[in-house]
Amino acid sequence: MTNISMRSLASHLSWAARIGLLCLILFSLAAIFAPIVAPYAQDEILGDVWEPISSKFWLGTDQLGRDILSRLIHGARNTFFIAGAATILSFFMGTFLGFLAAVSGGKTDQLLSRSNDLMMAIPTLIFALVVLSVLPSSMLVLIVVMGVLDSTRVFRLSRAVAVDIVVMDYVEAARLRGENTLWIIFREILPNALSPLFAEFGLRFAFAVLFLSTLSFLGLGIQPPDADWGSMVKENKDGIVFGIPAALIPAAAIAILTISINLVVDSILSRTSSLKGGR
Amino acid sequence: MATDNNSLSALIIKRLALGLLLLLAISMVIFVGTELLPGDVAQSILGQSATPQAVANLRLEMGLDRPAIERYAQWLFNILQGDLGTSLSSKREISQMIGDRLGNTLFLAACAAVISVPLAIFLGMVAVHYRDGFVDKMISITTITTISLPEFFIGYLLILYLAVTWNILPSSSVVYGDMPLGERLTAIALPCITLTLVVLAHMMRMTRAAILNVMSSAYIETAQLKGLSPFRIIFHHALPNAVSPIITVVVLNLAYLVVGVIVVEIIFVYPGMGQLLVDHVTNRDVPVVQAAGLIFAAIYILLNMFADIMSIIANPRLRHPK
Numbered sequence: 145m146t147n148i149s150m151r152s153l154a155s156h157l158s159w160a161a162r163i164g165l166l167c168l169i170l171f172s173l174a175a176i177f178a179p180i181v182a183p184y185a186q187d188e189i190l191g192d193v194w195e196p197i198s199s200k201f202w203l204g205t206d207q208l209g210r211d212i213l214s215r216l217i218h219g220a221r222n223t224f225f226i227a228g229a230a231t232i233l234s235f236f237m238g239t240f241l242g243f244l245a246a247v248s249g250g251k252t253d254q255l256l257s258r259s260n261d262l263m264m265a266i267p268t269l270i271f272a273l274v275v276l277s278v279l280p281s282s283m284l285v286l287i288v289v290m291g292v293l294d295s296t297r298v299f300r301l302s303r304a305v306a307v308d309i310v311v312m313d314y315v316e317a318a319r320l321r322g323e324n325t326l327w328i329i330f331r332e333i334l335p336n337a338l339s340p341l342f343a344e345f346g347l348r349f350a351f352a353v354l355f356l357s358t359l360s361f362l363g364l365g366i367q368p369p370d371a372d373w374g375s376m377v378k379e380n381k382d383g384i385v386f387g388i389p390a391a392l393i394p395a396a397a398i399a400i401l402t403i404s405i406n407l408v409v410d411s412i413l414s415r416t417s418s419l420k421g422g423r
Numbered sequence: 424m425a426t427d428n429n430s431l432s433a434l435i436i437k438r439l440a441l442g443l444l445l446l447l448a449i450s451m452v453i454f455v456g457t458e459l460l461p462g463d464v465a466q467s468i469l470g471q472s473a474t475p476q477a478v479a480n481l482r483l484e485m486g487l488d489r490p491a492i493e494r495y496a497q498w499l500f501n502i503l504q505g506d507l508g509t510s511l512s513s514k515r516e517i518s519q520m521i522g523d524r525l526g527n528t529l530f531l532a533a534c535a536a537v538i539s540v541p542l543a544i545f546l547g548m549v550a551v552h553y554r555d556g557f558v559d560k561m562i563s564i565t566t567i568t569t570i571s572l573p574e575f576f577i578g579y580l581l582i583l584y585l586a587v588t589w590n591i592l593p594s595s596s597v598v599y600g601d602m603p604l605g606e607r608l609t610a611i612a613l614p615c616i617t618l619t620l621v622v623l624a625h626m627m628r629m630t631r632a633a634i635l636n637v638m639s640s641a642y643i644e645t646a647q648l649k650g651l652s653p654f655r656i657i658f659h660h661a662l663p664n665a666v667s668p669i670i671t672v673v674v675l676n677l678a679y680l681v682v683g684v685i686v687v688e689i690i691f692v693y694p695g696m697g698q699l700l701v702d703h704v705t706n707r708d709v710p711v712v713q714a715a716g717l718i719f720a721a722i723y724i725l726l727n728m729f730a731d732i733m734s735i736i737a738n739p740r741l742r743h744p745k
Binding site: 266274276277362374385387391398402403406407410 | 582
């Protein structure tokens with residue numbers, strides 16, 4: 145996508161999507177420059193347990209007296225990195241296998257599609273819980289498990305998109321030229337499937353953030369002393385019954401992030417679909 | 424007509440058979456997922472600091488010295504006879520541990536379904552009636568918002584306001600065996616509202632889309648030209664023809680309820696299957712995880728199968744695939 149078309153796309157975003165985009169940029173900047181932006185270190189005990197919001201602690205302190213804002217900013221790195229890496233992995237796997245199924249057809253397609261159906265027949269969270277019960281809890285395991293489980297959704301979309309493209313004349317022409325399967329996948333299909341996949345990437349990333357947060361909230365995601373937004377909710381949840389809203393702050397951060405992504409994607413989707421005559 | 428009925432029942436039987444086959448395949452996937460992963464299951468259960476002797480004992484206890492296919496066959500055979508095995512951590516019969524909790528989970532999910540399904544369909548129809556207007560826009564923005572919200576955000580927000588600040592409802596949902604129905608309903612009110620909010624938006628949006636799809640048909644225009652009232656058109660002419668996609672989306676959301684219930688049970692400390700599953704994943708109690716995972720997956724698959732069969736019945740066109 146060229147710079148000009150990016151700009152024209154941005155100028156057509158709805159006001160809600162622009163706010164979403166602004167939030168996304170702010171969050172990513174905070175995550176990238178975490179050590180500079182954060183007012184305190186993430187695991188330094190600075191005050192009393194669950195201090196309210198003050199000029200010293202902008203978002204209060206957590207269950208051990210650590211600054212919530214600083215932990216939120218540092219935790220954003222884990223959340224963004226793991227969710228991002230898992231989404232990228234799922235797209236590599238899902239699109240490659242999806243395109244392969246569409247290009248090859250026949251038995252390869254049947255085999256890949258049926259195994260995918262089988263994987264999708266088990267709810268993602270259940271599957272992840274079953275697998276995580278025997279795997280060590282490490283960042284790599286989380287990324288691979290989330291990526292592989294999510295690739296089933298990407299597979300389905302990319303296969304559906306590619307099946308429409310495979311019947312085009314230029315693919316036929318490439319086949320007649322004697323190009324191999326990899327050429328057809330990467331040089332003929334991929335460039336023409338980018339726009340729906342781009343929108344899907346945003347949605348899958350939002351889902352990955354929610355999923356990672358859920359796992360961490362259940363105590364099966366990122367393990368202490370590392371923290372992400374989901375595990376911060378878990379750490380602070382006992383305060384809720386005493387009327388201390390500390391757990392809601394990371395939860396709200398997750399919500400703002402995923403809502404922002406959805407707003408932007410929604411706006412891009414309605415824009416591109418109106419360009420393509422409602423497709 | 425007779426042949427049509429035959430083909431309908433044949434289709435349903437075919438779908439049932441496919442569902443059973445899928446269940447078998449799922450049991451295999453769950454077994455493979457826990458048993459054939461890289462590394463030693465016994466070692467990862469006990470942790471790195473375990474003595475070699477302890478690991479060897481656990482391997483023997485779990486029967487890990489036998490080939491995987493043999494263990495799978497044994498496991499499946501036992502499950503088919505209602506024997507889910509014994510827990511590694513508590514040494515109790517898993518079927519005993521699950522009994523009450525499964526009932527609790529299904530009760531919670533059913534209560535949420537009873538509230539959310541009619542509400543979603545009604546709000547979907549309202550959105551169609553006021554389409555492109557203010558109400559519709561509000562509904563669509565709320566939908567995007569609630570789809571993006573994590574369950575624990577809604578849950579803790581409700582606890583903070585309804586339970587702690589205003590003290591209307593209990594914050595934790597303690598239920599016990601012979602609890603009167605009224606008290607039980609009060610206890611599960613908050614988790615029930617949370618689950619409803621989680622699935623409501625999606626169902627509503629899909630109901631709206633399904634009805635809108637029908638609204639552009641010629642017979643709707645005829646009904647409008649006859650001068651029928653808008654709600655009569657939506658209710659009597661559009662809704663029946665949109666029933667098949669609505670059923671599908673409703674059942675899909677019910678299936679989601681059964682899964683979403685896991686997080687909600689943790690939030691509200693509700694003694695159900697979800698809590699059991701998460702606790703035993705943390706303890707690395709593989710037999711319990713396998714059994715609970717299989718039950719969740721089975722409920723999910725059965726609901727999906729039910730959705731397919733219902734839409735085959737509701738939409739005659741699906742009976743004659745082109």
